[in-house]
Amino acid sequence: MAGENAGGVAKRFLYVNRRAPYGTIYALESLEVVLIGAAFEQDVSLAFLGDGVYQLTKGQNTKALEVKNFSPTFRALEDYDVTKLYVEKEALEARGLSETDLVVPVKVVSAQRMAEIMEAQDVILSF
Amino acid sequence: MLHTVNKSPFDHKALESCLKFARQGSAVLLIEDGVYAAARDTAVSKQVQEALQSVSIYALKPDVEARGMQDRVMDGVRLVDYGGFVDLVVEHNAVQSWL
Numbered sequence: 366m367a368g369e370n371a372g373g374v375a376k377r378f379l380y381v382n383r384r385a386p387y388g389t390i391y392a393l394e395s396l397e398v399v400l401i402g403a404a405f406e407q408d409v410s411l412a413f414l415g416d417g418v419y420q421l422t423k424g425q426n427t428k429a430l431e432v433k434n435f436s437p438t439f440r441a442l443e444d445y446d447v448t449k450l451y452v453e454k455e456a457l458e459a460r461g462l463s464e465t466d467l468v469v470p471v472k473v474v475s476a477q478r479m480a481e482i483m484e485a486q487d488v489i490l491s492f
Numbered sequence: 493m494l495h496t497v498n499k500s501p502f503d504h505k506a507l508e509s510c511l512k513f514a515r516q517g518s519a520v521l522l523i524e525d526g527v528y529a530a531a532r533d534t535a536v537s538k539q540v541q542e543a544l545q546s547v548s549i550y551a552l553k554p555d556v557e558a559r560g561m562q563d564r565v566m567d568g569v570r571l572v573d574y575g576g577f578v579d580l581v582v583e584h585n586a587v588q589s590w591l
Contacts, residue, residue, distance in 0.1 A: 385500055387558050388525030416500050419528065422560040429554035429573070436560070459502060461533035461564070 376487040377408045382417035384492065386435070387427070392420045393435050395492035400438075403445035410449040410486070411442075412479060413471075418456045421467040439469045453479055494519045494584035497526035498591065501536040506590040511543045513588075521572070521580055522551040530556065531564040544568040552577060 380399050384391040402409065413421060420436070427434040442448070450471040457463060457473065464473055474482070483489060495514050499506040507522075507529050514520055520543070522530055529540055530551040543549065553571040556562050565571065572580065581587055 385503075385525045385528065385559070387555075388498070388500070416503050416525070416528075419500075419559060424560035424563065425558060426560070426562070427558040430558040432558070434558070459535040460528070461531060461537070 375407045377410070377485065378402060379410045379412055379483060379486040379489045381412045381414065381483070381489060381491045382420055383415045385416040385419040386425070387430065387432060391492045392417070393433075395490075396420075396435055396438055398490065398492075399442070399447060400445065403442075403447055406446075409447045410451060410482065411447065412482065413450070413452045413456070414476075414479065415453070415456050418452055418460060418462060418467075421450075421452070421469060421471065422462065423466055423468050436468050442469070451479060451482055494521060494580050494587045496521045496523055496587065496589045497529065498524040498589070500525040501529040501539075502534075507536070508539070510588075510590040511539065511547075514543070514547045516546045517548075519548045519550065519580055519584060521577065522549065522569075523555055523577075524552075525559075527551045527555045527559060527561060530566060530569045531561055532566040533564075537566055541566065541568070550576070550580065 386392040425434050425436045452471045452473050454473050454475050495510045497507050497510050501507040549569045550572050553573050
C-alpha cells in the first residue's frame with residue numbers, strides 16, 4: 366500500500382548514480398543496495414547523472430573483460446516495484462546517447478527537474 | 493612514447509592533460525573508463541578527432557565491449573586486444589599512465 370508498510374510510513378529513497386560501470390565498483394554496489402532495499406517496501410527512485418547514464422547503455426558485453434555484466438539486472442527492477450528511473454537529459458546529450466540506447470524505460474529529465482526530484486526525497490544514497 | 497588514459501573524459505581531466513603533452517607521433521591507448529573518449533558525437537569527440545591528426549589513438553577492445561561502445565567508436569581510433577596492448581608497450585620506449 367502506498368505510503369504505509371509494516372514498519373510504518375514508507376520513506377522516499379533516492380539512489381543517485383554518477384559513475385560509469387566497471388571502471389569502479391560504485392555502480393554495481395549501488396544496484397546491490399537498491400535490490401536489498403527493495404525488500405523493505407519503500408518509495409524508491411533511481412537517478413542517473415553524468416557518467417551514471419553509462420550504466421544503462423545497451424550492448425554491454427563483458428566476456429573479454431571477465432567481469433559480471435550487471436546491465437540486464439536493471440530490467441529486473443520492475444519486479445521489485447522499482448520503476449522510477451530518472452536520467453539526466455544533459456548527460457545523455459553530452460555523450461551522444463538517447464533514450465533508445467538504454468536497456469530499460471526511463472524518464473529523461475532536465476538537470477533542473479532532477480534537482481526538484483532530489484529536493485522531494487527523505488533519504489538520498491549517493492554512489 | 494605510449495600514453496594510457498583510464499578515466500572518463502567527462503569526469504576527469506586526464507585525457508585533456510594527456511593530449512596536451514602527447515607529442516607528434518606518440519601513441520595514446522584508452523583503457524577502462526578512458527574508452528568513452530573513443531565514442532562518436534560526444535562533447536569531447538571533436539577534441540579527440542583533432543588529436544588524431546598528430547597522434548595514434550587506440551582503445552582496448554574488452555573495455556570498449558564491456559561498456560557497450562563497440563558500435564560507437566569513431567573513425568581513426570583503432571581497437572586492440574590485450575595482446576595488442578602488450579605490443580604497444582614493447583614498441584614504445586616508455587609508458588606514461590595518466591591516472
